[in-house]
Amino acid sequence: MKKLLLEKDHIEGIRFYETYRREGGYKSVEKALKMSPAEVVDEVKKSGLRGRGGAGFPTGLKWSFIAKPEGVPRHLICNADESEPGTFKDRYLMEFIPHLLVEGLIISSYALGSNVTYIYIRGEYAWIVDILEQAIAEAKNNGWLGKNILGSGFDCEIYVHRGSGAYICGEETALIESLEGKRGNPRIKPPFPAVKGLWQRPTVVNNVESIAAVVPIINMGGDEYAKIGVGKSTGTKLISACGNINKPGVYEIDMTISVEEFIYSDEYCGGIPNGKRLKACIPGGSSVPILPANLLLKTAKGETRYMNYESLSDGGFATGSMMGSGGFIVFDEDQCIVRHTYTLSRFYWHESCGQCSPCREGTGWMEKILKNIEYGKGKMKDIDLLWHVQSNIEGNTICPLGDAAAWPVAAAIRHFRDEFEWHVLNPEESQRRNFGLAHYADPLIPIGELV
Amino acid sequence: MADQPLVKVTIDNITIEVPAGTTILNAARKIGGDVAPPTMCYYSKLEDSGGKCRTCLVEVSKGSDKDPRPMPKLVASCRTAVMDGMEVKNITSQRVITARKGVVEFLLINHPLDCPICDQAGECDLQDLSYGHGEEGTRTEFRRRTFEKHTLGNQIQLHMTRCILCYRCVLVADQLTKTRQHGVLDRGDRAEIATYIEKSLDNDFIGNVIDVCPVGALTDRTFRFKNRVWFTKPVDAHRNCSKCCGEVRLWMRGDEVFRVTTRRDIWNEVATASDGKTGWICNECRFEKKKVSDWVIEGPTKVNRKSVISANKYVAATKPDEFLEEVMKGVKPRFMLDIHNESEVNEPELRLDLIDGPAHSNDFKIADEAHNKKLLNGSE
Ligand SMILES: Cc1cc2nc3c(=O)[nH]c(=O)nc-3n(C[C@H](O)[C@H](O)[C@H](O)COP(=O)(O)O)c2cc1C
Ligand code: SF4
Ligand code: SF4
Ligand code: FES
Numbered sequence: 001m002k003k004l005l006l007e008k009d010h011i012e013g014i015r016f017y018e019t020y021r022r023e024g025g026y027k028s029v030e031k032a033l034k035m036s037p038a039e040v041v042d043e044v045k046k047s048g049l050r051g052r053g054g055a056g057f058p059t060g061l062k063w064s065f066i067a068k069p070e071g072v073p074r075h076l077i078c079n080a081d082e083s084e085p086g087t088f089k090d091r092y093l094m095e096f097i098p099h100l101l102v103e104g105l106i107i108s109s110y111a112l113g114s115n116v117t118y119i120y121i122r123g124e125y126a127w128i129v130d131i132l133e134q135a136i137a138e139a140k141n142n143g144w145l146g147k148n149i150l151g152s153g154f155d156c157e158i159y160v161h162r163g164s165g166a167y168i169c170g171e172e173t174a175l176i177e178s179l180e181g182k183r184g185n186p187r188i189k190p191p192f193p194a195v196k197g198l199w200q201r202p203t204v205v206n207n208v209e210s211i212a213a214v215v216p217i218i219n220m221g222g223d224e225y226a227k228i229g230v231g232k233s234t235g236t237k238l239i240s241a242c243g244n245i246n247k248p249g250v251y252e253i254d255m256t257i258s259v260e261e262f263i264y265s266d267e268y269c270g271g272i273p274n275g276k277r278l279k280a281c282i283p284g285g286s287s288v289p290i291l292p293a294n295l296l297l298k299t300a301k302g303e304t305r306y307m308n309y310e311s312l313s314d315g316g317f318a319t320g321s322m323m324g325s326g327g328f329i330v331f332d333e334d335q336c337i338v339r340h341t342y343t344l345s346r347f348y349w350h351e352s353c354g355q356c357s358p359c360r361e362g363t364g365w366m367e368k369i370l371k372n373i374e375y376g377k378g379k380m381k382d383i384d385l386l387w388h389v390q391s392n393i394e395g396n397t398i399c400p401l402g403d404a405a406a407w408p409v410a411a412a413i414r415h416f417r418d419e420f421e422w423h424v425l426n427p428e429e430s431q432r433r434n435f436g437l438a439h440y441a442d443p444l445i446p447i448g449e450l451v
Numbered sequence: 452m453a454d455q456p457l458v459k460v461t462i463d464n465i466t467i468e469v470p471a472g473t474t475i476l477n478a479a480r481k482i483g484g485d486v487a488p489p490t491m492c493y494y495s496k497l498e499d500s501g502g503k504c505r506t507c508l509v510e511v512s513k514g515s516d517k518d519p520r521p522m523p524k525l526v527a528s529c530r531t532a533v534m535d536g537m538e539v540k541n542i543t544s545q546r547v548i549t550a551r552k553g554v555v556e557f558l559l560i561n562h563p564l565d566c567p568i569c570d571q572a573g574e575c576d577l578q579d580l581s582y583g584h585g586e587e588g589t590r591t592e593f594r595r596r597t598f599e600k601h602t603l604g605n606q607i608q609l610h611m612t613r614c615i616l617c618y619r620c621v622l623v624a625d626q627l628t629k630t631r632q633h634g635v636l637d638r639g640d641r642a643e644i645a646t647y648i649e650k651s652l653d654n655d656f657i658g659n660v661i662d663v664c665p666v667g668a669l670t671d672r673t674f675r676f677k678n679r680v681w682f683t684k685p686v687d688a689h690r691n692c693s694k695c696c697g698e699v700r701l702w703m704r705g706d707e708v709f710r711v712t713t714r715r716d717i718w719n720e721v722a723t724a725s726d727g728k729t730g731w732i733c734n735e736c737r738f739e740k741k742k743v744s745d746w747v748i749e750g751p752t753k754v755n756r757k758s759v760i761s762a763n764k765y766v767a768a769t770k771p772d773e774f775l776e777e778v779m780k781g782v783k784p785r786f787m788l789d790i791h792n793e794s795e796v797n798e799p800e801l802r803l804d805l806i807d808g809p810a811h812s813n814d815f816k817i818a819d820e821a822h823n824k825k826l827l828n829g830s831e
Contacts, residue, residue, distance in 0.1 A: 166638070183635065188502035188530050354616060354635075354642030356503050361557035364640040368593045385590055392553030395524045396505055 004216040004228075004236050005209070006252045009096045015131065017138035020099040026144055028218040032107040033152040040111035044214060046222030048234035053079055053170075053207030054285065054325040055400075056309050059214075060222075065194040066112055067202040075203045076114035077179065078105060078211050080121040080128075081163055081170035085286035085347060086327030089238035090208035092250040094121075094128050098135035102158065104211040106144055107218055109156045112204055117158045120175050123165045132160050167351035171399050172205035173197075174353065185355050186399035207325075209238055229255040233308035237323075243281075243330035246270035255308035259283070260297045262307050263330065276332035280415075283312050284324020286344050287404035289411030290337070291321050317411070336434045337419050341412040342370040348405035359402035362393040366409055373420060376427030383420050387413055458535035462486055462509075463543045475528035475539055476507055480718065487718075488541050489551075489580050491558070491665050492617035493529035496721055496729045500622055501529035504615060505554045506580060510547050513538035525550055548584075555585035561596040561640065562666075563612045571667030573680040576719060577615065598643050603633065604651020606672050606738050607661060611643050614668035620644065620660035627731055628654035644668065655694060658737040662713045662721060673738050674702075674710040683709050685752035690745055694733035696724035700752055701743075708741045714752075 013019035020026075032040050045060030066074060078101065082090040094101055101119075109117045121129055136158050139145050147155045161179055163169045169178045173187035176198050197203020213235055217225045226234045233255040242248045245263065247270040253262065262268045263278065272278055278293040298305060300319035305311050309323045331340070349363040369386050372378045390406040390413075397403070413420060419435040455470035462479050463486045469478045477495070479487045488509055493501030501507075507529045511522040516536030525547060528539070541547055559581060566572040598611035616635065621644075624631035632654070633646045646652070652660070661669050683702040690697045702710040713732050714722040724730035740746065 168638070188527070190532075349639060352639040354637075354639045355618075356505050357554055357557045357615065358505055360616065360640050360642065361560055364596075365557075365560060365591065365593070388553075388590075392550065392557070396508060396550050396553065398502060398505075398527075 001236075001254045002228075003252045004225075005093065005100065005212055005238060006097075006250070009092075014097055015099075015135075017099065017135070017142060020097070021142070025099055026103055026139075028215045029103060029106050029144060030150065032110055032218050033150050033154065037111045037113060040107060040218065043222035044111070044217055047213075047217040047225040048222075048232060049210065049213055049217060049225070050232070050234075050309065051207055052209035052213070052237065052326070054084070054287070056323060059206065059210050062194070062206075063108075063112060063204060065192075066204055067195045068113070069202070072201055073115060074113050075198045075201055076105065076109050076112050076117045077172075077175065077198065077203060077205045078117070078119040078208055079170060079172065079175060079205050080119050080125070080208050081167075081175060082122050082125075082208070082325075083167040083170050083351075084325050084327055085344070086242060086282060086329040087240055087285045087325045088242075089240040089250050089326055091125060091128065092240070093208055093212055093238065094125070095131060098128075098131050099139070100212045100215055101132070101208055102135050102139050102144075104214045105158055106139075106149070106156060108204075108206065108211055108214050109158075110152075110154050114204075115155050115157065117156060118179060118198075119158065119160045120169070120179055121160055121162055122170075123163045126162070129160050129162055136160070166353075167347075168353045168399075168401060171401065174399070175205060176203065183353075185353050186401075188398055209326075230306070230308055231310055233310060233323075237307070237326055239307070239326045239328050241269050241328040241330070243328075244272055244276065244332035244335070245330050246273050253307055255306070257307050258297075259305045259307055259312075262328075269328075269330065272330070272332050274332075276334065278330065279333045279335055280331040280337065282321070282327070282329040282408075283307075284322045285327035286329070286347065287400075287407060288322040288324040289317055289320075289407050290331075290340075290415065291411070292415045295319050295415070317407070318414070321411070333436055334434055337412055337416040338370070338374050338423050338430075338435075341409060342367070342374045344408045345370050345405065348401065352401060352405070353399075356398045356402070358393045359397045359405065362389055362402070363405045365389055366393075366405070370409075373423050376423070376431055378420075378424045378427075380421065380424050383413060383417065383424070458533055458537075460533040460535075460537045460539065462539040463541050469533060471533075471535075473533055475509060475511075475526070475531050475533055475537075476501075478533050479509075479528065479539070479541060485542050488528050489576075489584060490529060490718070491576055491580065491615060492619065494619050494622070494663055494720055495718070497619060497622040497626060497663070500617075500619060502527050504558070504617055506551060506558075506584070508547060508550050508554070510540040510544040511537060512540050512544075551584050552586050555581055556590070558615055559585065559589070560591045560593075561612075562615075563595060563597075565613075568676075569610075569613065569667040570670040570675060570680075571613075571664075574719075575667060576665035596640055601645055601649060602651070603646065603669075604653055604672075606658060606734065607652050608670045608672045608675055609644060610668050610670070611645075612668075613666045614644055615666055616642055616644075617665055619663040619665070620669055623660045623663050624652075624654070624657060627656040627659055630654065632657075653734070655733050655735075656731055658734045659713065659721070659731050661737075662715075665719075671710055671712075671737070673741070677709050678702075678704060687714065687749040687752050688746035689749065690736065690740065690747060692733060692736055695736060696726060696728065696730050696732065697736060698724050698730050699732055699736055699746075701746060701748075703743075706743055708743060708746075711737045711740060 008014050008023050041060060041063045049059045050056040051059055080090055105117055145156055166184050168174045169184040171186045172193055174184040178184040193203040193205060228235050236252050237255055239251050239253055251268050264271045280290050280292050281296045282290045299314045312321055312323045314320045345367045349367040352359045352363045354360040366389055369382050373382055390409045393402045394406040422435050423430045455472055457468040458471045459466060459468055460478050462482060465482050467481055476488060488507040491504035491506050507527055508525040509528040510525055513519045513521060515534030601609055603609045621634055632650050632652055635642050636645045637643060661671050683704050686701045686703055688699055688701050700712050700714050701708050713730050716722040722730050
C-alpha cells in the first residue's frame with residue numbers, strides 16, 4: 001500500500017525544512033496558489049475526504065459552508081487538542097513531520113481565505129509546540145508564510161495556541177471560546193462556527209490529520225485520491241493502536257483492510273501477546289461503543305468487518321460501532337469490562353464542562369454507580385439504573401460529550417451485561433479474578449448460535 | 452423584529468403565526484398554558500441566556516414546509532428558531548416527557564432539598580418544576596455534593612449547593628453592572644459560582660441576581676430567615692429613583708417591609724416597567740429602602756402565577772398523632788434527619804409548634820438572643 005501521510009516519516013531530518021523540502025515538500029503550495037481558492041475547495045470535495053477528528057463530516061462540504069460576508073475576516077483553526085483516550089495519531093504526525101501540517105494549513109487557509117490561522121494544541125503536548133513553532137518559523141523564513149506568499153497576493157500567518165488540559169476544549173466551539181481567552185464552554189448552536197465562530201467571524205475547525213491529508217489531495221488531484229479506499233471511505237487513515245497487542249503504534253491504513261487483518265497481521269498490530277485471546281475492542285477512540293470480539297471481526301450479518309467508516313458502523317449501535325478518531329483499543333481475555341467502563345466514566349465525569357444538567361449531573365452519577373459495581377457494592381437494579389441514566393443523557397445535551405459519556409456505558413451493558421451481573425452476584429470473587437471470555441469472544445461463534 | 456415576515460408554527464396541534472426568528476419557546480409562550488415548556492435557565496430579558504438546563508427540550512416532528520424532515524434529537528426550544536410550517540410536540544410527545552423527567556431528576560440528585568429552611572421556598576422554580584414535571588421518589592442513594600461556603604458580602608447570600616448553574620446571575624453581572632466580579636469556577640459537577648478571591652458583590656445593579664436566580668442559591672441577606680414568603684404580602688410600590696425605574700414589589704407584614712424585589716411577569720421574569728424598559732432595580736431601592744415612608748404604595752400585587760403566594764390559603768398545620776410508619780402505610784423511612792439538628796440555620800431553639808399562628812421575625816430574634824447567650828455562657 002502506498003502511504004500518503006507517513007510515507008517519509010522514517011527519513012532522517014524530515015522534521016526540518018531542508019530535508020522536507022528536498023523530499024518534495026511544499027510542492028502542493030506552489031500548485032495550489034496557482035489555482036483559485038474555489039478550485040482548491042473543489043479538489044477537496046472531489047477527494048471525498050472525511051473529517052478525521054471523529055465525526056467524519058466531509059471536509060470539502062464543510063469548507064463550502066463557510067459564510068463570506070463582505071469585509072469580515074475568516075479563520076481556519078487546526079484542532080490539535082487530541083485528548084480522546086486511545087487517540088495519539090495527531091501527536092505522531094506533528095512530532096515527526098510537522099511541516100506536513102504547516103503545508104496543509106497554508107493551502108487550506110488559502111482555500112478558505114484565512115489570513116490568520118491557529119493551531120490549538122493540547123496543553124500536555126508542550127514539546128510539540130516548540131517543534132511546530134520551529135517549523136512555522138522555517139516556513140516563514142523561506143517565504144511560505146507571511147505577506148504575499150509566492151507573489152500570489154495571499155497573506156497568511158499561523159499561530160500556535162496551547163490549551164490548558166481540558167478534553168472539552170477539543171469540541172470545536174469550546175475550542176473557539178478557549179482561544180478567545182474565555183472559559184472553555186461549548187457554545188449553543190446555532191449559530192455554527194461557519195457563520196459565527198472565532199470573534200464572531202466565519203470559522204472552520206479541522207483536525208490535524210484532515211489538514212495534512214489536503215497535501216496529497218492537491219498533489220495527486222482529488223479524483224486520484226478518491227480512488228484509494230472504498231465507498232465513502234476514501235484515502236488513507238491514521239490509526240493509533242494500543243492495548244493488548246504486540247505492536248502498539250500509529251499506522252497508516254488503506255481503508256480496505258479487514259479488522260482481523262489489522263489486529264493479527266505483522267504489518268500492523270501483530271496479534272495479541274502471550275497467546276491470549278481477543279475479548280473486545282474499541283475501534284475509534286474511547287467515545288465509541290465497545291464491541292465484543294465476535295461482532296468486531298464479523299458484522300451481525302456474518303460479513304467481514306473492515307476498517308472503514310461504513311463497515312465499522314454497520315449494524316448501528318445495536319451491533320456496530322464507529323470509526324471515530326481512529327483510537328483502536330484492544331482488550332484481551334484478562335481485561336475486566338466493568339473496570340474499564342468505570343475508568344472511562346471517571347474520565348467523562350472529570351472532563352464534563354458542567355454547563356448542561358444531564359451531562360454535569362449524569363456523568364457523576366454513572367461514575368458513582370459503576371464504582372459501586374466494580375468494588376463489589378453493586379445491586380442488580382443498579383445495572384438497569386445505569387442504563388436509564390445513560391439514556392437520559394444521550395441526545396439531550398449541548399455538545400456531544402454527553403453522548404460520548406453515555407455510549408461506552410450503553411455498549412458495555414448491551415454486550416457485556418452478564419459480566420456486570422457476575423460482578424453484582426460475586427462481589428468478593430470479582431475483586432480477585434476477572435470474568436474472562438464468556439461466549440462472545442474469539443474463537444468466533446456465529447451470531448445465530450448466541451442466545 | 453416587527454418587520455419580520457410571519458411564519459406559521461404548530462405546537463401541540465395548535466397553530467399560530469409569529470415573526471420569523473422567534474424561538475419555539477416564545478411561540479409556545481404566546482399560546483400559553485401547558486404548551487409553554489418549563490424553563491430554568493432561559494431569561495428573555497438577558498441576552499444569550501438559555502440552552503443549558505435542558506428542561507425546555509421539545510420534539511420537532513417536522514422541520515419546515517421546505518424541509519419536512521423531523522429533527523433527530525430533541526432541541527432546546529429556548530434556543531431554536533421556528534421555521535415556516537414547523538411542527539413541534541411538547542406535552543404531546545412521550546419522548547419529551549421522559550427526557551424532561553430525566554432532567555428534573557438530574558437537577559435534583561445533588562440538590563440539598565432543604566426547602567424547609569430555604570428562603571426561596573414558595574417562589575422557587577425548581578420546586579414548581581419538580582411538582583409539575585418530576586417523578587416521585589429518588590433513585591440515588593449517594594451522598595449529595597456539597598461545596599465550601601463562600602460569602603458574597605453583606606447583601607447577597609450564596610448557597611452553592613442549591614445552584615443549578617443556569618448562568619443567569621453571570622449574565623446579569625455582565626449585562627447590568629460595570630464589572631463582573633463573580634463567575635463559574637471549575638468544571639463538571641464541581642463547577643461553582645464564586646468570586647475566586649472572596650470579594651463582596653456590591654455593584655449598583657448586582658442585587659438583581661437574587662431575582663433571576665431560579666432557586667435559593669442567591670438570596671437577599673437583609674431578608675434572611677426573616678419570614679417565609681407566603682406569610683408576607685406583596686404590594687406594588689414606587690419611588691423616584693435616579694438610578695433605576697423605582698418600580699418595585701414590597702413584601703410586607705403589617706407595616707413592616709421585609710423585602711424589596713423587582714416585579715415579575717407571568718413567566719416569573721422581571722416585568723417591563725412603565726417606561727417600556729426592563730424593570731431591573733438598583734441596590735439602593737432593594738436593600739436600603741425598607742420603610743413604608745420611602746415608598747408610594749400602589750396597592751396589593753395581583754399575583755398571576757400559580758404559586759404558594761397566590762394561594763395564600765394557609766391553614767395552621769396540626770401535628771399528626773400517628774407515627775411515621777402508619778402514615779407511610781407500613782413503609783419504614785430509610786433514614787431520617789431532624790432538620791433542626793442538621794442545619795446551622797435553625798440552631799436557635801425555637802419550637803415552631805409552640806408559637807401561636809405563623810412565626811414572626813421577632814420570634815426568631817428572641818430565640819436568637821437566647822441561643823447566643825447560651826453559646827456565650829458555654830452551657831455544655
Ligand atoms: C468532547 C469532544 C472532544 C473533541 N476532541 C477533539 C480533538 O481532540 N481533536 C479533534 O480533531 N476533534 C475533536 N472533536 C471534534 C471537533 O468538535 C470537530 O468536530 C473536529 O475538530 C472537526 O474536524 P474534522 O472535520 O477535520 O474532523 C471533539 C469533539 C467533542 C465533542
Ligand atoms: S454535554 Fe457536558 S461537556 Fe457538553 S456542554 Fe453539556 S455539560 Fe458541557
Ligand atoms: S447562583 Fe442562581 S442564578 Fe447563579 S447560576 Fe446558580 S442557580 Fe443560576
Ligand atoms: S430553558 Fe431552555 S435549556 Fe434551559
